[in-house]
Amino acid sequence: MRTKDEIIGFTKSLRVLIVEDTAVDRRLLESMLSESSGVTSFLRSADSFKKAIVLLEKHNFEVVVLDLNLPDSQGIETLYALREKYPDVAVVVNTGAYEDDLGIQTLSSGAQDFLVKGKYNAYFLNKVLHYALERKRVEKVLENAYAQLKETQDQLIQSEKFKVVGTLATGVAHEVKNPLATILYGITFLSEHLKNKDEKTVTVLTTVKDAVNHANKVIVNLLDLSSGTYLKKAKQNLHESIDKAVSLTRYQLEQKHISLHKEFELDIPNLEIDSTKIEQVIINLILNAGHSMADGGMLTIRTESSILSDDFKKYPRLFTSSIIKRGQKIVLLEIEDNGCGILKEKIKNIFDPFFTSRRATGGVGLGLSVSKNIIDLHNGEIFMENISPQGAKAVIILPIE
Ligand SMILES: Nc1ncnc2c1ncn2[C@@H]1O[C@H](COP(=O)(O)OP(=O)(O)OP(=O)(O)O)[C@@H](O)[C@H]1O
Ligand SMILES: [Mg+2]
Missing domain, CATH: 1.10.287 (Helix Hairpins)
Known part of the structure; x- marks a missing residue:
C-alpha cells in the first residue's frame, strides 16, 4: 500500500533553512518541518540575515523560508539581498497575516512562492516547498534556454x-x-x-x-x-603553433620589455587544426596584449585539456554555448596580460569588425574579428574578459575530435 505522502508525490526530503526572528513563528515552522517528519533531510534556523548568510555559506540548502522583516534587514530588500548572493536557492517568503499584496510582489521579485502566517498547516507547507523547488528548477531550465x-x-x-x-x-x-x-x-x-x-x-x-x-x-x-571558409586541417601540437607565434612577435614584446611566462600542460592531445590560421589568431592576441601594456608588462600563455562536464566551473558561460556541448573533450588556451584591461561598456563590441580603441596608433579593428572567424571555423569558442587586479585574458576553447 502507498503512503499518503507518496500519493501526493512528496517523496523527496528537502534541505531547508528557516530565516525567522519571531520565536513563535520559527518554532512552529521547525515543528512542522522537523527532520523526523520526513519533510526535511536537513533543517537549520536563523533569527537574523547575518546568521542566515553564515549558514548558507557553510551548507547546501535547496529552499529558504524567509521572513522579510529581520532585525538586520527589512522589507523586499531582504529578498533582493538573498537572491543576489544565492541565485540558485529557491525562496519561499513568510509574510504577515494581512500582507497578501506584499506576497504577490515577492513573486515578481524573485521568490518562488509565499506563505501567509497563521494560514497554513504542515501539509500545505510541504506542498509549497516542493512547488517552490520545482518552480526554481523550471526557471533555471528557461534561463539556460534563453x-x-x-x-x-x-x-x-x-x-x-x-x-x-x-x-x-x-x-x-x-x-x-x-x-x-x-x-x-x-x-x-x-x-x-x-x-x-x-x-x-x-x-x-x-x-x-x-x-x-x-x-x-x-x-x-x-x-x-x-x-575564411576554407581550412587546411592536419593533426598538430598546439604548443608548436604557440611557439611559432611567440617567435614571430618576440621583437615587439622585447621592445616593450614584456616578459613571457608559459604554463603549458604536458602531453596535451594533438588537435585537428589549420596551424597557419591558429598561429595568426595567437599572433593577433599576443599583439593585442602587447598594445594594452605600457613599458614592462607580463604576458602569460597557458594551456590545459579538460572535459566540459558539470564539474567544469572555470568558465560557466560555456554551459550555454551552442557550439561546445557537455561531455566534449576540449583544449583551453589562455593569453593573459596585466595591461589596461577592456572598458566594461566596450567589451561586447570588441569582436565587431572595425571596432578599435587604437585608431590613432594604427589599429584597424579587424584582429579579433578575423580571429573569431578562424576559431568559429574550428568549431571552437573565443572570448575575452577582464581579470583582477588588472589586465585582460583571451580564452580559446578548441574541441578535441
Ligand atoms: N588584451 C587586451 N587588452 C585591452 N583591450 C583589448 C585587448 N585585446 C583587444 N582589446 C580591445 O579590443 C579592440 C579590438 O581589437 P582588435 O584586435 O580587433 O583590433 P585592434 O587591435 O584595435 O586593431 P588590429 O586590426 O590592428 O588588430 C582593441 O582596439 C582594444 O580596444
Ligand atoms: Mg589587434
Missing part, C-alpha cells in the same frame, strides 16, 4: 555581418590591392632617388608610406575575413 537562444541570435547577427563585410571586401579589396602595391613601390622608388632630402620632404614621404601600409593592412585583413 541564454542559448540569445547566443545563437548573436551568432546569426555576427555571421550576417561577416557575409556583408565579406561580399564587399572581396570586391573592393581586389580592386584596391594592386594600386596600393604600385603606390608603395613608387614611394620607395622616390625615397631612394630623391636628390633633395630635406627634413620636410622625408617626413611627407614617411607619412604617405605609413598611410599606404595602413590601407594595405585593412585590405589584407578584409581578404582574410572573406576567404
Whole structure:
C-alpha cells in the first residue's frame, strides 16, 4: 500500500533553512518541518540575515523560508539581498497575516512562492516547498534556454555581418590591392632617388608610406575575413603553433620589455587544426596584449585539456554555448596580460569588425574579428574578459575530435 505522502508525490526530503526572528513563528515552522517528519533531510534556523548568510555559506540548502522583516534587514530588500548572493536557492517568503499584496510582489521579485502566517498547516507547507523547488528548477531550465537562444541570435547577427563585410571586401579589396602595391613601390622608388632630402620632404614621404601600409593592412585583413571558409586541417601540437607565434612577435614584446611566462600542460592531445590560421589568431592576441601594456608588462600563455562536464566551473558561460556541448573533450588556451584591461561598456563590441580603441596608433579593428572567424571555423569558442587586479585574458576553447 502507498503512503499518503507518496500519493501526493512528496517523496523527496528537502534541505531547508528557516530565516525567522519571531520565536513563535520559527518554532512552529521547525515543528512542522522537523527532520523526523520526513519533510526535511536537513533543517537549520536563523533569527537574523547575518546568521542566515553564515549558514548558507557553510551548507547546501535547496529552499529558504524567509521572513522579510529581520532585525538586520527589512522589507523586499531582504529578498533582493538573498537572491543576489544565492541565485540558485529557491525562496519561499513568510509574510504577515494581512500582507497578501506584499506576497504577490515577492513573486515578481524573485521568490518562488509565499506563505501567509497563521494560514497554513504542515501539509500545505510541504506542498509549497516542493512547488517552490520545482518552480526554481523550471526557471533555471528557461534561463539556460534563453541564454542559448540569445547566443545563437548573436551568432546569426555576427555571421550576417561577416557575409556583408565579406561580399564587399572581396570586391573592393581586389580592386584596391594592386594600386596600393604600385603606390608603395613608387614611394620607395622616390625615397631612394630623391636628390633633395630635406627634413620636410622625408617626413611627407614617411607619412604617405605609413598611410599606404595602413590601407594595405585593412585590405589584407578584409581578404582574410572573406576567404575564411576554407581550412587546411592536419593533426598538430598546439604548443608548436604557440611557439611559432611567440617567435614571430618576440621583437615587439622585447621592445616593450614584456616578459613571457608559459604554463603549458604536458602531453596535451594533438588537435585537428589549420596551424597557419591558429598561429595568426595567437599572433593577433599576443599583439593585442602587447598594445594594452605600457613599458614592462607580463604576458602569460597557458594551456590545459579538460572535459566540459558539470564539474567544469572555470568558465560557466560555456554551459550555454551552442557550439561546445557537455561531455566534449576540449583544449583551453589562455593569453593573459596585466595591461589596461577592456572598458566594461566596450567589451561586447570588441569582436565587431572595425571596432578599435587604437585608431590613432594604427589599429584597424579587424584582429579579433578575423580571429573569431578562424576559431568559429574550428568549431571552437573565443572570448575575452577582464581579470583582477588588472589586465585582460583571451580564452580559446578548441574541441578535441
Ligand atoms: N588584451 C587586451 N587588452 C585591452 N583591450 C583589448 C585587448 N585585446 C583587444 N582589446 C580591445 O579590443 C579592440 C579590438 O581589437 P582588435 O584586435 O580587433 O583590433 P585592434 O587591435 O584595435 O586593431 P588590429 O586590426 O590592428 O588588430 C582593441 O582596439 C582594444 O580596444
Ligand atoms: Mg589587434
